[in-house]
Amino acid sequence: MGFFPPFEPSTPQQGTQAFQPPSSPPPQFIPQQTQATSFAVNPGAIHGCLFRFTYIWQRNGEQYWFVPVFVGSRSVSGFRWTGRQWIFFGVDTRQIISFSCF
Template identity: 65%
Template sequence: MDANYIDSYYYPRFLDSQFPSPSFPGSPGGFPGSPGGFPGSPGGLQQAPTSPPPAFIPQQQTATPFAVDPGAISLCLFRNTYIWLRNGSSFWYYPIFVGPRSVAGFRWNGRFWTIFGIDTRRIVSFTCF
């Protein structure tokens, strides 16, 4: 499975005006309570963070043998989060949406934030600030 896996049903295109807002059954224009966008995002769009993440790499927390619980990582929404993947990669992340099997947000590439989605089964551990 690709590292950029995105659960397309739960991860609508939302970051650029060229992408239309999703419509889900029973919810005209988008998610319930937030026409055309994500809950808590003004105007239905969510922008990348305007500043870089912290300049340090945190110590890895105890890794889990199973998939990361979406409920646990949802506590890191809209916060700088450091993520360790099963393949050994690690990076700063700024999650803005958590679905049943995936997380969407922005990944720091060392110079700027880029949109990034990941399957929660690929995450070994994470810590947020």
């Protein structure tokens, strides 16, 4: 299966890169959770999910579709699906126990 990004970054403005939310909702399925990690998610691992639909499972029990646009040393930010719309959102990688990207 090929990779088709759900959206493209918009034109950078004044030295910063602005991103638009995906133009379509996420897939209608919930993937099966992979093995949970004991420690923080490795930012290098989630970096491979940039601009892709990604399902996140958090330590607090929350789970949701997410499209990461930035991965830092201890956080990831992007667009989270609320069930009706995409909102900009960030999460500490130490709070993510598992993720799966498509």
